[in-house]
Amino acid sequence: MTATLALASCASPADLALPTRPLLSDSLQGLRHDGIALPARLTVSQVAVLAVRNNPDLRAVRAQHGVAQAQVLQAGLLPNPQLTGSYLPILAGPGTTPAWTAGITEDVRALITLSSTRRAARAAANQIDAQILWQEWQVIGQARLLAVDIIEADRIAALLAQNRDLLAARYDKSRRAVAAGNETLTVSAPDLAALESITTLLNDQQRQQLDRRHQLNALLGLAPDVVVPLDRIPDIAPWNADAVERTLPTLSERRPDLVALQLGYRAQKAKLRSAVLSRFPNLALGGTGGSDNTNVRTLGPQISLELPIFNQNQGNIAIETATRQQLHDEYAARLTTAVGQVRAMIAEIDLLNRQLHDVRHQLAGARRIAAQAEAAFNAGNLDERGYVDLVGARLTKEQEIVTIEQSLLDQQVAIATLIGAGMPAIALPRQDASR
Numbered sequence: 001m002t003a004t005l006a007l008a009s010c011a012s013p014a015d016l017a018l019p020t021r022p023l024l025s026d027s028l029q030g031l032r033h034d035g036i037a038l039p040a041r042l043t044v045s046q047v048a049v050l051a052v053r054n055n056p057d058l059r060a061v062r063a064q065h066g067v068a069q070a071q072v073l074q075a076g077l078l079p080n081p082q083l084t085g086s087y088l089p090i091l092a093g094p095g096t097t098p099a100w101t102a103g104i105t106e107d108v109r110a111l112i113t114l115s116s117t118r119r120a121a122r123a124a125a126n127q128i129d130a131q132i133l134w135q136e137w138q139v140i141g142q143a144r145l146l147a148v149d150i151i152e153a154d155r156i157a158a159l160l161a162q163n164r165d166l167l168a169a170r171y172d173k174s175r176r177a178v179a180a181g182n183e184t185l186t187v188s189a190p191d192l193a194a195l196e197s198i199t200t201l202l203n204d205q206q207r208q209q210l211d212r213r214h215q216l217n218a219l220l221g222l223a224p225d226v227v228v229p230l231d232r233i234p235d236i237a238p239w240n241a242d243a244v245e246r247t248l249p250t251l252s253e254r255r256p257d258l259v260a261l262q263l264g265y266r267a268q269k270a271k272l273r274s275a276v277l278s279r280f281p282n283l284a285l286g287g288t289g290g291s292d293n294t295n296v297r298t299l300g301p302q303i304s305l306e307l308p309i310f311n312q313n314q315g316n317i318a319i320e321t322a323t324r325q326q327l328h329d330e331y332a333a334r335l336t337t338a339v340g341q342v343r344a345m346i347a348e349i350d351l352l353n354r355q356l357h358d359v360r361h362q363l364a365g366a367r368r369i370a371a372q373a374e375a376a377f378n379a380g381n382l383d384e385r386g387y388v389d390l391v392g393a394r395l396t397k398e399q400e401i402v403t404i405e406q407s408l409l410d411q412q413v414a415i416a417t418l419i420g421a422g423m424p425a426i427a428l429p430r431q432d433a434s435r
Helices: 002-010 044-054 056-075 108-112 114-179 185-220 241-254 256-277 314-378 384-419
Strands: 082-088 099-107 283-291 297-305
Touching: 044 114, 044 185, 056 114, 082 283, 099 108, 099 297, 108 114, 108 283, 114 185, 114 256, 114 384, 241 256, 241 314, 241 384, 256 314, 314 384
Parallel strands: none
Antiparallel strands: 082 099, 099 283, 283 297
């Protein structure tokens, strides 16, 4: 007993201290960017790479890999044999020597189910790796989406600011005219209402933009006050609906969440096989020997057999069978949903492209009218109210185009995440044929 306690104390792992402060970087240079030159402005792709390398949640998730590998190690270990013994000194009677017995046995059932247990653990470990990769895909997709939204929102904010400046100039003139007694408040009120409306929109846009930047910083592991400079043009691949359609038949082989579900199904099949093998009576084989009080010594085999009268492991077999069916149905549902999502987004992108074509055609007309209005205003043939209204209509149409373009880019980023475009690859491990 003393030796056992001594071994246990020696095997105690070293203490791992918890951090005392948040692990947030105060600059982009403080992030892990091995092999990436940090330019003055980051592209969407560069932001995604930095996110997958520095995201705090991914660091924690990747620790699951070590846990899974430890479970594989544990599942592959042979069961320890059981050693028994006794020592019976003489207290009274005709005996001449103390009696003793010693025996050693091994659990045969554990040996029979060892192969299935190992296969289940290996499949479960591969499933964890696939789930980690799927979370990396999600972080990459979220980083791309936030970067695109920040870039496009800056364009919208610039157009709103231009419109606000136009309306502010018009209201300032009407206000001075009212003060001079040349106009009534009734004439000035619409100018004030329009100015307040566009100012509210611009303020909302600025708040949303700050929230997006804070989300991006959190994704990168940066302090909230760090400004991430972004390129003004998102480096998103041109849209190709046919190329996306061609990826759908092999989606189940490439998307980590689908691969993880298949590996989970493999692990469950191995667990079911182990449960079926455990239906047979438990058998322990070994040998035993000893001596009685008259020094008569014996040695021979020892067998311990479970009598399967009440419990033939039918409960566990039913549980594992139902769980296998559940995983089967979950995989079928996830695959159906994945393909349906992609095809729905393809249809939405087609609609957005048609709308963008129409609005661009309308913008061409709005620009011509705005240019004519500017020329007429400069020549004194158009009052300021009419000029501001026509130029504001052009700015509103340009804002509508940017909004549609942002929606298109968002949909393309979402589809790229769903089909794995530009994502780390994964391959479904081969079936373990060992028994």
